[in-house]
Amino acid sequence: MLKASKKPSKEKAQVRDKALKEALTPSSKLISFERGMKLDCGAHLPELNVAYETYGTLNADKSNAVLICHALTGDQYAASNNPVTGKLGWWLNMIGPGKPVDTEKYFVICVNVLGSCLGTTGPLSINPDTGRAYGVDLPVITIHDMVKAQNMLIDHLGIETLFAVIGGSMGGMQVLQWAASFPEKVFAAIPIATGAHHSPQNIAFNEVGRQAVMADPDWQGGRYMQEGVIPSKGLSVARMAAHITYLSEEGLQRKFGRNLQDKDAIGFSFDADFQIESYLHYQGMTFVDRFDANSYLYVTRAMDYFDLAADYKGVLGNAFMGTKTRFCLISFSSDWLFPTEESRTIIHALNAAGASVSFAEIETDKGHDSFLLDLPEMFDMVEGFLSSAARARGLE
Amino acid sequence: MLKASKKPSKEKAQVRDKALKEALTPSSKLISFERGMKLDCGAHLPELNVAYETYGTLNADKSNAVLICHALTGDQYAASNNPVTGKLGWWLNMIGPGKPVDTEKYFVICVNVLGSCLGTTGPLSINPDTGRAYGVDLPVITIHDMVKAQNMLIDHLGIETLFAVIGGSMGGMQVLQWAASFPEKVFAAIPIATGAHHSPQNIAFNEVGRQAVMADPDWQGGRYMQEGVIPSKGLSVARMAAHITYLSEEGLQRKFGRNLQDKDAIGFSFDADFQIESYLHYQGMTFVDRFDANSYLYVTRAMDYFDLAADYKGVLGNAFMGTKTRFCLISFSSDWLFPTEESRTIIHALNAAGASVSFAEIETDKGHDSFLLDLPEMFDMVEGFLSSAARARGLE
DSSP states (O other): OOOOOSSOHHHHHHHHHHHHHHTTOTTSEEEEETTOEEOTTSOEESOEEEEEEEESOOOTTSOOEEEEEOOTTOOSOSSSOOTTTOOOOTTTTTEETTSSEETTTOEEEEEOOTTSSSSSSSTTSEETTTTEEOGGGSOOOOHHHHHHHHHHHHHHTTOSSEEEEEEETHHHHHHHHHHHHOGGGEEEEEEESOOSBOOHHHHHHHHHHHHHHHHSGGGGGGTHHHHTOOOHHHHHHHHHHHHHHHSOHHHHHHHTTTOBSSOSSOOSSSSOOBHHHHHHHHHHHHHHHHSOHHHHHHHHHHHHHOBTGGGGTTOGGGGGTTOOOEEEEEEETTOSSSOHHHHHHHHHHHHHTTOEEEEEEEOOSSOGGGGGSOOHHHHHHHHHHHHHHHHHTTOO | OOOOOSSOHHHHHHHHHHHHHHTTOTTSEEEEETTOEEOTTSOEESOEEEEEEEESOOOTTSOOEEEEEOOTTOOSOSSSOOTTTOOOOTTTTTEETTSSEETTTOEEEEEOOTTSSSSSSSTTSEETTTTEEOGGGSOOOOHHHHHHHHHHHHHHTTOSSEEEEEEETHHHHHHHHHHHHOGGGEEEEEEESOOSBOOHHHHHHHHHHHHHHHHSGGGGGGTGGGGTOOOHHHHHHHHHHHHHHHSOHHHHHHHTTTOBSSOSSOOSSSSOOBHHHHHHHHHHHHHHTTSOHHHHHHHHHHHHHOBTGGGGTTOGGGGGTTOOOEEEEEEETTOSSSOHHHHHHHHHHHHHTTOEEEEEEEOOSSOGGGGGSOOHHHHHHHHHHHHHHHHHTTOO
């Protein structure tokens, strides 16, 4: 059985809460919009906090800003140490001096998404109406809501047009939403390993994860924060299930095969005999230390609800009609969560809308998670596309 | 949140236990081997019960027996009503008078596998050493153990050679194990939608399911029977996760798409908005009523441990060297749990061993579960192969 935590749940909750608070050190950036914001569900969020990081320098005419949109369990620490985990930025191979998203040329902004748990308003935030954490009283949010919150920050920073918006997976959904909702504000868009809607299979996997969280008695109907506990076991199971979908069968075969973990023969038990089991246990356990269970519910739900065509009378091309944004799409051959076919659907729509589109399917056995990995073809594609766009934008 | 049960867990446990007991009505067949059996793990099972059903009539020279091997959560009621669920036999379209496995020609036997919960020895069985149900004190079993138990029944029935052994998924693993372990006893073998080992991705999904069960506090360290409860929520989550793997992405798209369940617009909540969510909830809930949680651990583990080549010095062909069994393999184009590639691996091994092999990959979007569905191409293939084998066996 998975030992999800050696520490008692309550102590673990305190350690985690402290780490999440420390995430907002003075070096982290936080802006509060006291006017709040109207959400797609109809509710009004009375106050909106937006936590973000920046890298590089905004030029005089504010034309070199690049917005990085993070994935489901990502965060704003794209190119700097995450203070909760102590780990390096999750896209450090993409963003930095001399990197494809070159911080010597561009001013890079990465925003913790609405509903998440690293400083931007989410279930752990204090509800000003009650003085207690929202928990599941936070209204359900959408990808469009996430983008509207990011747009409030961009406006606040006085940036009229983003040079580029870039993101993978759920980050790619935000890129598409930005291009559809604020076409005049997006000069170039790079949606990676994503789709214009969440497929039924993806909704199904998300629902399994949510049910695993909600089945944990420590979830306490979503009010676990008040009890000082965490639904660790349920959230671990959710993460394990999701993690399988981030990898490909070929990749699993190559990396793990049926190799045993620290033993010469199967143990005839329910402990982790196989390396793949140990690996999943580790993924589950470490996730619990860095992510809030209710945030997992909210952000997965936002993905499920994403269906860009539906917002444009069922015709995806309408979402981009007349757009001047130039697009670069990237997919990965072994990604079965967002297969290349979903990128092709977007390309057809962009073509129908007369948009400028580049596209590459990169051959790899590393599955959906490829966008986070060291893939020279991806870096070359992003760098080439951005350089060309920078020339067109007069940045070079 | 999933309402896994409207009845309290304890009452539900009693209803389920009663149903499982009634499954062994006088019409069901049960044989007890008081000598027990030696298991692959080294332990000796002190007593072995084998529950089975038969259809058709054994001929005078006992040459027309067909053994049907069931899948993970299947049972012996292949062509008769399941007394627990009241549902029709799970392979009623395959087995019966005039069906591909024609009960007017063949004597069909279907055995509840070792470790399951419909009468054959499993975690719900009474441990003669303690007088209480085994629970997780039952030694871990293997596919080979399942086949050895079936073989004891076949010997008991005085059948020297099975005319055919047929099964899909885990049933197919048993077919391969039969052909490898008892080649002289298997005239013809039909492994469907299966593989010669469990892949790391499949192990990963099984481990998620087991962790979901074991994370449920009602699992009680595997001793829930003594408390009169069931780990319903954990077992539901396990079943939901597994069920996704039984279907294909195309099939889900065609059957459910992003259709909403009994509503016109998304509900901005964590209830089941989408049809695919309701469908999975239903699969989870009904499963809990018919299957034992500990059996789920044991039978999934047996699948994980299956690696036929490993038992033959790493060379799969060795498992079939010199075999006279004639094989018919069937795979399904959209099956991603046991992709066609895994059937091809078996075919290469059979070719290397000089065996007689027929093979078809059937085009369908119905995924792994296709073997249970109404697929004329599959029925034609099975019927044709069996007729030809029957002529060779002198049965026609």
